[in-house]
Amino acid sequence: MMSEHGAVRLALPGKGGIEASTLAFLAECGLKVSRNNPRQYLARIKSMPEFEVVFQRAVDIPLLVQSGDADLGVTGFDILAEHRGYGDEEVDADDLDNELTLLQRELGFSKCRLVVAVPEAWIDVSNCADLWHLSGYYQSHKGRGLRIATKYPVLTSQFLRRHNITNCKIFSPHGALEAAPLTDTADLIVDLTETGTTLRENHLKLLDDGVVLESQACLIANTQLLQADAQTLKVAETVLELIDARNQARNRANLIAAMRGESAEAVQRTCHRLNQRLKTVVAGVEFRVSTPEFASDIEPGWYTISGVANVGDSAPELLEIIAVLRSAGAANINVIPLMYRFARESASVRALRERLKRKS
Amino acid sequence: MMKRVERLHGMRDLLPEEGMHQRWLVDRLGQFLELAGYARVDTPIIEQSDLFQASFGQESWQNLYAFRLHQRDLCLRPEYTASVCRLYLDHYQQQALPQRFQYAGPIFLYDAPGRGRYRQHTQLGIELFGGHEISSDAEILQLACDALQHLNITRYRLELGHVGVASSFINRLQLDNHAARLLLSLMEQISRSEEGERLAQQKLAALYPSPAMSEEAVDTEHSAAAATREERYVTSLLSGISISFGDDDARREVVERFLLKLERSEQRRKILHTLEFLRELHAVSGPPPEVFERLRALLDRYDLDPAPLEELQQLVAIVEQCGVPSEQIELNLALGREISYYTGMVFEIHAQGDDGRDSQLCGGGRYDRLMHAVGAPEDLNASGFAFRVERLLAHIPGNDLPARLATEVLVIPVSEQELPYALRVARVIRAHGVRAEVDVVGQSVSSALRLAAEREIRLALIAGEHERAKEVITVRDLVTGEEQVVDVATLSSQLVDKKKLREGR
Numbered sequence: 001m002m003s004e005h006g007a008v009r010l011a012l013p014g015k016g017g018i019e020a021s022t023l024a025f026l027a028e029c030g031l032k033v034s035r036n037n038p039r040q041y042l043a044r045i046k047s048m049p050e051f052e053v054v055f056q057r058a059v060d061i062p063l064l065v066q067s068g069d070a071d072l073g074v075t076g077f078d079i080l081a082e083h084r085g086y087g088d089e090e091v092d093a094d095d096l097d098n099e100l101t102l103l104q105r106e107l108g109f110s111k112c113r114l115v116v117a118v119p120e121a122w123i124d125v126s127n128c129a130d131l132w133h134l135s136g137y138y139q140s141h142k143g144r145g146l147r148i149a150t151k152y153p154v155l156t157s158q159f160l161r162r163h164n165i166t167n168c169k170i171f172s173p174h175g176a177l178e179a180a181p182l183t184d185t186a187d188l189i190v191d192l193t194e195t196g197t198t199l200r201e202n203h204l205k206l207l208d209d210g211v212v213l214e215s216q217a218c219l220i221a222n223t224q225l226l227q228a229d230a231q232t233l234k235v236a237e238t239v240l241e242l243i244d245a246r247n248q249a250r251n252r253a254n255l256i257a258a259m260r261g262e263s264a265e266a267v268q269r270t271c272h273r274l275n276q277r278l279k280t281v282v283a284g285v286e287f288r289v290s291t292p293e294f295a296s297d298i299e300p301g302w303y304t305i306s307g308v309a310n311v312g313d314s315a316p317e318l319l320e321i322i323a324v325l326r327s328a329g330a331a332n333i334n335v336i337p338l339m340y341r342f343a344r345e346s347a348s349v350r351a352l353r354e355r356l357k358r359k360s
Numbered sequence: 361m362m363k364r365v366e367r368l369h370g371m372r373d374l375l376p377e378e379g380m381h382q383r384w385l386v387d388r389l390g391q392f393l394e395l396a397g398y399a400r401v402d403t404p405i406i407e408q409s410d411l412f413q414a415s416f417g418q419e420s421w422q423n424l425y426a427f428r429l430h431q432r433d434l435c436l437r438p439e440y441t442a443s444v445c446r447l448y449l450d451h452y453q454q455q456a457l458p459q460r461f462q463y464a465g466p467i468f469l470y471d472a473p474g475r476g477r478y479r480q481h482t483q484l485g486i487e488l489f490g491g492h493e494i495s496s497d498a499e500i501l502q503l504a505c506d507a508l509q510h511l512n513i514t515r516y517r518l519e520l521g522h523v524g525v526a527s528s529f530i531n532r533l534q535l536d537n538h539a540a541r542l543l544l545s546l547m548e549q550i551s552r553s554e555e556g557e558r559l560a561q562q563k564l565a566a567l568y569p570s571p572a573m574s575e576e577a578v579d580t581e582h583s584a585a586a587a588t589r590e591e592r593y594v595t596s597l598l599s600g601i602s603i604s605f606g607d608d609d610a611r612r613e614v615v616e617r618f619l620l621k622l623e624r625s626e627q628r629r630k631i632l633h634t635l636e637f638l639r640e641l642h643a644v645s646g647p648p649p650e651v652f653e654r655l656r657a658l659l660d661r662y663d664l665d666p667a668p669l670e671e672l673q674q675l676v677a678i679v680e681q682c683g684v685p686s687e688q689i690e691l692n693l694a695l696g697r698e699i700s701y702y703t704g705m706v707f708e709i710h711a712q713g714d715d716g717r718d719s720q721l722c723g724g725g726r727y728d729r730l731m732h733a734v735g736a737p738e739d740l741n742a743s744g745f746a747f748r749v750e751r752l753l754a755h756i757p758g759n760d761l762p763a764r765l766a767t768e769v770l771v772i773p774v775s776e777q778e779l780p781y782a783l784r785v786a787r788v789i790r791a792h793g794v795r796a797e798v799d800v801v802g803q804s805v806s807s808a809l810r811l812a813a814e815r816e817i818r819l820a821l822i823a824g825e826h827e828r829a830k831e832v833i834t835v836r837d838l839v840t841g842e843e844q845v846v847d848v849a850t851l852s853s854q855l856v857d858k859k860k861l862r863e864g865r
Contacts, residue, residue, distance in 0.1 A: 122617075
C-alpha cells in the first residue's frame with residue numbers, strides 16, 4: 001500500500017500485446033518506464049519518482065486496484081467491465097462499487113471488440129432478433145437452450161438478457177473459443193476480435209448488432225486511496241493531465257508558414273480567405289498570424305502564420321492543405337507533430353474532481 | 361485506513377417498530393389462513409435458478425437475484441410459488457389432494473433500485489393444489505378479500521381477468537410457443553400503461569421487424585418490394601453456398617430454420633393482430649355487471665369461447681358476497697401478470713397510498729401447468745395468491761397497529777456486589793411477564809434513575825446491600841415518587857396487579 005512504500009503504485013499489464021502498447025504510450029506521455037530487464041516485476045518512472053510500477057497480468061489489475069494493492073492501473077476496458085459487472089451502460093450511481101474509479105475510458109490503444117460470433121452456416125441468423133428466434137427453435141426442437149462459450153460470462157449474460165435471450169447456457173472454457181462451434185462443444189461464442197480474421201478462418205461470422213462491448217486500454221484508480229491521500233490524488237491528476245494532453249495532440253501537427261503581406265492586417269485577411277478555402281478540404285484547421293511584428297531573421301514584409309491540423313496518417317490530406325497554403329502564397333511550410341495539447345483544463349481531471357466530490 | 365462496509369443497495373434494516381408490525385401482520389394473517397386449512401411451510405431462500413425458468417416470464421427473468429457458486433446457477437427466490445411446487449413434489453406427491461399451503465418470508469428481485477424501491481420484499485401467500493377449478497378460484501378470491509377485511513383495508517380495487525381468453529386467441533393463430541410466451545409475458549406491460557404498450561411494441565418490432573414495406577403491400581403478390589425482399593434472401597442463400605454445412609442433418613436443420621425465418625413476416629402479422637385484440641380487450645374493461653355484456657359481444661365477434669366469462673361471473677358473485685362493492689371490481693381480460701405461468705383466472709388488488717400512488721397489494725390466479733413445468737409427471741390444478749407485506753402495512757390504519765412494548769421496570773444494583781441479586785430479581789419478575797431491564801451502566805443510583813425517567817420507565821427497583829440481606833427490594837414509582845420496600849416473593853404479584861390496574865384491565 002501507498003503509505004508503506006511511500007510511493008504511488010501503478011499497476012501495468014506485464015504480458016501480451018497490451019504490455020508493449022502501454023509502455024510505448026506512457027513513454028509518449030513523458031512517463032517512460034525504466035526497467036532493467038523485461039522479466040522484472042517492479043520498475044520506476046524517472047520523470048515521476050513518486051511512482052512505483054508493478055507489472056501484473058491485465059486480467060488481475062482491476063482486483064489489484066480495487067483491493068488497494070495498487071493505487072492506479074492500466075487494463076483493458078473489457079476486463080474492467082467483466083470484473084465490475086457492467087460496461088458502458090448507465091448504472092445507478094449509488095449502485096456502483098465505490099472502490100474503483102474509471103479515470104480514462106479510452107487511452108487510445110489495444111482496441112478490440114467483444115462480439116457474438118455464430119457459425120457462418122447459420123444463414124438464418126444475422127442479428128440478435130434472429131438469435132432470439134433460434135433460441136426458441138432450440139427449445140422446441142432440441143429441448144435445450146443455446147450453448148455459448150465465452151471468457152466474459154457476466155457481460156455476455158447481460159447482453160443476452162437485453163435481447164430477451166434467457167434460455168441459454170453460458171460457460172467459460174480455458175482454451176481457445178473459436179473452435180468450440182466446429183467441435184460442437186458450443187453453438188456460438190462471444191469473443192474478442194480486432195479485425196474478425198481469426199473468426200472468419202474458423203467459419204464464424206459476426207452479427208449485425210452483435211457488438212457486446214467496444215474495448216481499449218483504460219486507466220483506473222482506487223477511489224478510497226485517491227480520497228485519503230493528497231499525494232496520490234495529485235499524482236493521478238498529473239498523469240491524467242499528461243494523458244489527456246497527449247491524446248489531444250495525437251495525430252495533430254502544427255503547421256507554420258511564412259507569408260508575404262503589406263501589413264499584419266492584410267495577412268490576417270489573407271488567412272481568413274485561406275481558412276474559408278481550407279474548410280472545403282479538411283475540417284478544423286484555422287490559420288492565424290502568429291508574428292504581427294517584423295521578424296528580424298526573415299525579410300521585411302514576411303509574416304509567420306500558423307495553425308494546428310489533424311493530419312493523422314493521411315499524407316494526401318496534408319498535401320491538400322499544403323496546396324491551399326501555397327496557392328495563397330505561403331512559403332517555408334514547416335509541419336511539426338504535436339507532443340502535447342493542453343486545453344484550458346483537463347476534462348478528465350475535472351470529471352475526477354467532480355466524482356470525488358459527489359462521493360465524499 | 362479502515363473502510364466502512366456499506367449496506368447493500370436496495371436492502372434495508374428492519375428496526376424494532378416495523379419489525380414488530382411485520383410479525384404482527386404475518387401472525388394475524390397466518391392464523392386467519394390457518395383457520396381455512398392452510399398449513400404453514402417455508403422453503404429455502406436460495407434455489408437453483410432453473411426452478412424459476414419455468415415460472416418466470418422472459419421479462420422478469422432479468423430481475424432474478426442470481427449468482428454463480430461452484431459452477432451452479434443459484435438465485436435468491438424471486439417468489440414462492442415455484443418453490444412451494446417443488447416442496448409439494450418433494451414431500452406431498454403421495455398424499456391425498458387437495459393440499460393447502462401458506463408461506464411468509466423474504467423474496468428478492470434485482471430491480472434497478474430507485475428511491476423507495478427495494479430488492480428485498482416480504483411476501484405472504486397461499487397455494488391450493490388439486491382442487492376443482494371454480495371452487496379453488498372462489499376459495500382463494502374469498503380469502504384474499506376477507507384477509508383485507510380482517511386488516512380493516514376496505515378501499516381497494518380488485519382487478520379480475522382470465523388468461524384463457526388471450527391464450528385461446530393466440531392458440532388459434534398457431535403462433536409458435538416462443539412467440540406465444542413472449543406475448544403473454546408482455547400482456548402485463550401492454551395493459552398497464554401507454555408507455556408500457558409502446559415499449560412492448562418496440563420489443564416486438566425488434567424481434568419481428570417489418571419486412572421493409574407497408575402492411576398493405578404484403579398482400580399484393582409480386583409487388584416490387586416483395587421481389588427485392590426475395591432477392592435479399594436469395595442473395596444471402598447464394599453467399600452461403602461456399603459455406604460448409606456439415607452433414608446432411610445439419611444442412612436440413614439450417615434449411616428448415618431458414619424457411620421458418622421466411623414465415624416470420626406472417627408471424628409478425630399474427631402478433632400485430634393479437635396486439636390489436638389485446639388492446640380491444642383492455643378497452644372494454646370496467647365494473648360488473650354491465651361489462652359482461654360488452655365482453656360477450658367482443659368474444660362473439662372474434663368467435664371465442666365464452667366459458668371464461670361464465671367462470672368470472674361466478675367469481676364476481678363470490679367477491680360481492682364478501683362485501684366488496686361492484687364499483688371496486690374491474691373486469692379486465694387483458695390483465696396479464698408479470699409471471700407467465702397463469703392459465704386461468706388472474707387477479708390483482710390495488711390500493712391508493714396517501715401520496716395518491718397506486719400500489720399493488722396482492723396478485724394471484726390459476727396456474728395449472730406450472731407443476732408439470734417444474735418436474736411433476738403431469739399438470740395439476742393449482743391456484744394461489746401472494747400479498748406484499750410492506751405494502752399491506754402501509755395501508756393498515758395506524759391505530760390498528762400494535763404499540764411497541766416498552767420496558768416497565770429498571771432494576772438498579774447499588775454497587776457491583778448487588779449485581780447478582782439484581783439479576784435474580786429481574787429473572788423472577790420476568791417470569792411473571794413483566795418487562796424488566798437491569799441497569800448495566802453502573803454509575804450511580806441517581807444517574808440510573810434519571811435514565812429510567814428519560815426512557816419513561818415507570819418503576820425503578822433498587823437493590824442495595826440492605827435489600828439483598830433482607831431479600832426485599834425498594835420500589836420507586838418514578839411518576840408519583842412513592843417509594844416502598846417490598847418482599848421479593850410477593851413483588852411479582854404486586855407488580856402484575858399494578859400493571860393491570862394501570863392498563864385498566
